[in-house]
């Protein structure tokens with residue numbers, strides 16, 4: 155069974171199997187950005203069998219905080235609190251990575267009269283009536299520095315790696331996308347310029363890692379290619395071509411992995427009149443870098459099929475109701491989800507944090523794979 159095979163990443167970090175717990179924002183961290191006991195209990199119940207857990211979106215800068223109660227890695231005084239996560243999760247050789255983000259125009263800020271930063275003031279993606287501040291060159295450098303400092307904090311806290319969140323319309327994604335980025339300087343315009351922010355970010359984080367590492371430390375990037383499949387056929391073709399260009403560039407950066415976010419990893423996409431599995435196609439453009447396939451992979455046959463085209467697979471919702479999902483997958487067991495509804499006793503038994511539970515209650519069918 156491929157799922158059980160270990161894999162050594164470029165940095166030297168070894169995952170004991172091919173299964174990853176994809177980032178899940180439980181919205182349960184304290185309002186000041188610290189880890190809570192409830193979140194720790196949630197992960198304690200789900201670690202030990204899985205190769206790695208990616209801890210969801212931690213903001214690298216106060217100005218980049220985008221929603222609810224999520225983790226902060228924006229200051230040295232968070233290091234002590236962050237240490238709790240590796241302490242709980244690194245059981246039985248499960249690795250832990252921290253996902254880093256800056257919300258850019260999506261940020262909510264925590265001060266009165268907060269104006270989020272944006273890549274370009276003229277973008278139609280910005281919310282009408284809301285005020286933004288277009289990033290200057292030196293502010294861009296400052297944000298890159300914030301990512302570097304955040305990486306160093308993750309290293310000091312004992313994590314095994316960081317993942318740059320370059321999907322879901324966060325700042326690196328805003329730089330990449332032509333609809334967000336209408337700048338005319340070195341950060342905007344042709345794809346090679348729009349890629350610059352992510353490229354510099356990767357190079358500088360690698361430098362910080364090389365200078366400070368005491369053990370192997372991984373760097374991954376999470377990207378989405380699904381925007382490529384929206385809009386008219388013509389728009390889709392153009393944007394998909396770009397997405398492949400992004401992938402090709404990232405493939406040359408010596409990353410530990412590329413984590414693809416998609417709603418269905420096994421879905422077939424039509425390219426040049428031919429239907430092909432998305433992951434299979436992406437592998438042709440990212441030959442050197444391990445790909446992590448993600449999306450709607452619940453049962454072991456689906457995981458094994460995804461592993462024919464990708465090097466690792468990640469899952470998010472499956473871990474919510476099946477804490478030992480990684481063990482069951484490796485044993486080829488059928489994953490059975492609650493069929494008779496969900497109640498607070500189940501929540502208690504599964505240590506599901508309150509805010510995550512609220513989300514489950516508002517769309518139970520999505521978590522129970524009934525659609």
Ligand SMILES: Cc1cc2nc3c(=O)[nH]c(=O)nc-3n(C[C@H](O)[C@H](O)[C@H](O)COP(=O)(O)O)c2cc1C
Pocket residue numbers: 176177178179180210211253319376415416417448449450451468469470471472510513
């Ligand atoms: C409650 C919830 C929170 C999530 N938070 C994040 C996040 O912070 N960062 C991220 O990259 N993906 C996030 N995701 C997306 C998942 O990592 C994953 O890509 C998605 O759920 C599809 O995988 P699945 O079908 O295995 O659930 C979240 C998903 C859920 C359900």
